[in-house]
Amino acid sequence: MTIRTALQEATTALERAGVENAAANAEWLMADVIGCSRPALPLHWAKPLELAQIQRWQSLLTGRTNRIPLQNILGTAQCCGLEFEVNRSVLVPRPETELLAEAAWAVAAVKESAVVLDVGTGSGCLAVAVAVHAKETIVHALDVSPAALNMARANAERHGVADRITFHEGDALRALPSVGLFDVIVSNPPYIPSLEIESLQVEVRDHDPRLALDGGADGLDFYRSLARHGLSRLQPDGRLLLEVGDGQAGAVVELITAQGGRVLEVLPDLNNIERIVVASADNS
Secondary structure: OEHHHHHHHHHHHHHHOOOOOHHHHHHHHHHHHHOOOHHHHHHHOOOEOOHHHHHHHHHHHHHHHOOOOHHHHHOEEEEOOEEEEOOOOOOOOOHHHHHHHHHHHHHHHOOOOOEEEEEOOOOOHHHHHHHHHOOOOEEEEEEOOHHHHHHHHHHHHHOOOHHHEEEEEOOOOOOOOOOOOEEEEEEOOOOEOHHHHHHOOHHHHHHOOHHHOEOOOOOOHHHHHHHHHHHHHEEEEEEEEEEOOOOOHHHHHHHHHHOOOEEEEEEEOOOOOEEEEEEEOOOO
C-alpha cells in the first residue's frame, strides 16, 4: 500500500466516522507514522508503507475513527507556535486561546518584571506562552487538578521557563493564590453550561476533562468568582483577561461591572465572535 492510497482510504473512513477535516486529520496521522512534516507528505506519496508503519497507521487511524481527538492520539498540540504535551487530563488548546495568550503577553511585556496569574492552567499553554514571549515576567499558574499541574510543569520544562513559573494547586472558585497583587490575571475557565455538555462534539464530550468544561448551570460560575476574587488582586494598572463562550460576553461584562470593575474592551476571535473580555479594577 502506498502512502497516497492509504491517505485516500483513510480520508473516506474518517468522513464516514463524522470526523471534521478528514483529509487534514489523515495527513497529520501519516506524517507522524513516517516521521516527516505534513507539508512534506507529497514527496513520499509513491512510497510503500513498511510493515511496522502499517501497524502503527492502522492503530492511529482506529483511534481517530473512534473520535479520539487528534492531539490526544499524537500526544501533542500546537499553541502560539509552541508544541505542548497533552493527554486526557487537560483541555486541548483551541485557536481562540492563542488570541488570549497574545493579549496577555502584550500587556505583560511592556511592564518591568510583570507578575501574571494564569487561572485554570491545564496544559500550561497560557502560562508557558506568556513566559516565553514576555521574558522578564514572573508567572503563577493555578489548577485544581494535580494531573493537569504535572502536565503543565512538564511543558514549562520543555520550553525552558520552569524557573519563572510557580504552580499552585487549588480551586479558583474558592480563592486565588496568596502571593500579592498581579499585573495580569488571565483565564480560559470552564464555561459550558452543565446541561449542554452531553450535546457537545464527541471529541470534546468524551475526551476533554469535565473539570475543564463545566461552568455550572449557566456556564458563568467561574466568571462570578473571578470578578469577585480577581479584580481585588490586580495592581492599580493591572488587567483581567478572560476568554468567554459564544454569547457570554455581555453577561461577563455585567458581572465585572457589578463588582466595581471596568471593562476596557471585548475582542473578537477569527470568526468575529466576542471572545476576550479585558477589564481593570478601576470603574471610576
